[in-house]
C-alpha cells in the first residue's frame with residue numbers, strides 16, 4: 001500500500017505571508033508569458049501520472065471510492081483538462097476583435113485583451129476533493145493568475161496529496177496549498193484577493209459572499225443541489241431507473257448534481273420501483289455493502305445527518321434502507337414520500353437517499369419542482385420529446401440533462417455552473433479560462449486621426465454643433 005503524506009493544518013501565522021508572496025509574484029508578471037502557463041499545466045499533468053497510486057489510495061480512505069471511480073472522476077478528468085487547456089490556451093489568450101463596431105471606430109483598432117484577474121483563492125468541497133480544486137486551478141493557471149488552494153479538510157488524505165503534488169510540480173511562488181478548516185479559511189478571507197472561487201454549501205457561501213462584499217472581490221460560487229428529476233408516463237422506466245440509480249450511487253450519492261427528489265407519474269411508479277430493484281441487483285450482485293465499487297459516507301457528521309434525515313422522514317422505504325454506522329455505509333435507499341415538505345425533499349440529501357413523489361401529471365411535477373427550488377443546480381427529465389422540452393421551458397436551473405441524470409456535467413468542454421442560489425459563474429472548458437480572466441477593452445488612437453477628432457475639443461462653437 002502506498003505511503004500517504006500526512007494532513008497538517010497550516011499554521012495561522014503562515015497564511016498572510018504565503019498569500020502576500022502569491023500577490024508579489026503576480027505583480028512581478030511572472031505568470032504572464034503563455035509559455036510559463038503551458039509549462040505549469042504540463043507539469044500538473046505529469047504530477048497526476050506520478051501520483052496516480054497515491055490519489056487512488058487517498059480517495060479510497062477518504063470516501064471509499066473505487067479505483068475506477070477515482071480514475072474516472074478525479075485522475076483522468078483532471079489530466080484531460082490540463083492537456084486540453086494547454087493545447088487550446090494560445091487560442092483563448094489571443095486578443096479578440098469585437099464585432100458590432102461602427103466603421104469610424106475601427107480606426108482606433110478596438111480589441112479585447114485577456115488579462116489575468118490577479119491572485120485567486122480557490123476553496124474546495126470534499127466530495128470530489130481533487131477535481132473540485134484542480135479544475136479551477138487549471139483555469140487560474142491558464143488565465144495567468146497566481147493562486148492559493150484551500151482543499152476540504154473533510155477529505156484529509158486527498159488534501160494532503162494535493163499539497164504534495166502542487167508543492168512538487170508547480171512554481172511555489174505562484175501556487176500554494178493552505179490546509180485547514182474554519183479558522184484557516186477565515187484567516188484566508190482576511191487577505192486581499194482579486195477573485196474567490198468557492199465550491200461548497202449555500203450557508204458557507206453566504207459567509208464568504210459577505211466577506212467578499214466588504215472589499216468588492218469578485219466571487220464564483222459553485223453551490224448545492226436539491227435538483228429535481230421528472231419521469232412522465234411516456235418514459236422508459238428501465239432506462240430512467242438505471243440512469244438515476246447510477247447518478248445516486250456514484251460517490252455514494254455525494255454529488256452536487258445528483259437528483260434530490262424524483263417526481264414520477266403515478267402510473268409509472270410500480271414499473272420504476274421494479275426496475276430500480278433490478279438495476280441495484282445488476283450493479284451490486286452481492287449487495288452494495290460487499291461491493292468494492294460502492295463508496296462510503298465521508299465522516300460521522302455526514303452519516304448522522306443522513307440517518308436523521310431518513311429517521312425523521314414520514315416516507316415509506318421501498319428499496320434498501322440498511323445502514324452500518326461503524327463503516328459509514330448507507331445502502332442506496334428509495335423512499336416514497338407524500339409531500340414536498342418532507343425533510344428528505346426540502347433539504348439537500350447529498351447521499352444515497354432517493355425520495356420519490358407520485359404525481360398526477362407533468363403539470364403537477366413541474367409545479368412541485370419549482371416550489372422546492374426555483375433555480376436548482378440541475379434538472380432531469382425522462383419522457384417524450386415534447387414533455388422534456390416542456391420541462392426546460394417551464395423551469396430554470398444551472399444545467400439540465402434530458403433522458404439522463406447529470407450527463408451535462410460530465411462533458412469537459414461544456415461550461416458548468418449554477419444559477420440564482422445554486423451558484424454564480426461557470427467553469428470547465430474555455431469557461432475555466434474566462435472565469436479567471438478580465439476582458440480588457442483597448443483602443444489605440446492614431447495621431448493622424450486628430451483632424452477628424454478635433455470636434456470633441458471645446459470650445460463647442462455653432463460650427464461644431466452642425467458637424
Ligand code: NAD
Pocket residue numbers: 123124125126127128132150151152153154180181182185186199200201202204205207221222223224225255256257348350377418423
Ligand atoms: P462546505 O460548505 O461545508 O465546505 C466547503 C469549503 O468551505 C471547505 O473547504 C470548508 O473548509 C470551508 N468552510 C466550511 N465552513 C466554513 C466557514 N464557516 N467559513 C469559511 N469556510 C468554511 O461544503 P462540503 O460539505 O465540503 O460540500 C458539500 C456541499 O457542496 C453540498 O452542498 C454540495 O452540493 C456542494 N457542492 C457543490 C458543487 C458544485 O460544483 N456546484 C460541487 C461539489 C459540492
